[in-house]
Amino acid sequence: MVQGVERAGAVRNEDSADELLRCFGRQVKLLRERAGLTQAQLAPRLGYSEAQVAAIEQGRRIPRPETIDSLDTLLEGGGLLLAMKRAVALTRYPAFFRDAARIEEEAVEFHAYAVLAVPGLLQTEEYARTMFTVWRPRRREEEIEQMVTARMARHKLYERKPAPTLSFVIEESVLERPVGGRDILRGQLEHILRVAESPHVEIQVMPTRIVDHAGTDGPFTMMTPEGGEQVAYVESQANGRVITKRESVRGFAVRYGILRAQALSPAESVCHIEKLLQGDL
Secondary structure, rough: OOOOOOOOOOOOOOOHHHHHHHHHHHHHHHHHHOOOHHHHHHHHHHHOOOHHHHHHHOOOOOOHHHHHHHHHHOOOOOOOOHHHHHHHHHHHOOOOHHHHHHHHHEEEEEEEOOOOOHHHHHOOOOHHHHHHOOOOOOOOHHHHHHHHHHHHHHHHHHHHOOEEEEEEEEHHHHOOOOOOOHHHHHHHHHHEEEOEEEEEEEEEEOOOOOOOOOOOOOOOEEEEOOOOEEEEEEEEEEEEEEOOOHHHHHHHHHHHHHHHHHOHHHHHHHHHHHHHHHHOO
16 A cells, blocks of 8 residues: 555556566466476366466466466465465556555445546446447457456455445536447446445436536546545546545545535436436437
């Protein structure tokens, strides 16, 4: 957890994630050889191909958490691979987002203001894939799939016990933009309504007609990790920053409170989204 400073995630060296994956792969190879197994023999026990096992050992493939569980059991790792499980999972995210991802995993409160796209924690898989696909310059297909998997994995936050408190303020224009086509938008709006049914989640729409708008500086997120102090996170053009300086965080908190007061109430917001679905999307 960062202490009292502002950190630029983009400063992190991408090679650190690559080296971690190579290190994990070397451990898998050593354990496999100790167990007297070839890659071809291990592959079917994992439900993988031989080429996929090779990719893991070479640090070219990010194994899923359940795959790491299976590898540690099959190769009698004694918890060695499990100890790297969380760090390996974080390599799915861009370097600039990893600090925020660590905090998000522990958040007991999460609040987001969105101006250009539906927040990641509310996105459907189809909407997320479209967002990554339309990015310029174009991403490779395998990169897109990795990012979609990582984004969907973040949704495990909803399954935590006790459930965290989440709120979202979303610009009206975001809910009207047919990203990926009208069918994808419709599915996304229906998903938002389902999430809004949770007693732990509040979703509010910021009407375009608002004249006195507190969010002109752009989108941001606020998170409070369990046992820790609230932090803010801002992201733009593939750069992210976790902000922990108390005075700065307090400013974000004040701004978010005003945004919630300016937006439609949660009940009004649900009605607004239902009307969008009834109309010609």
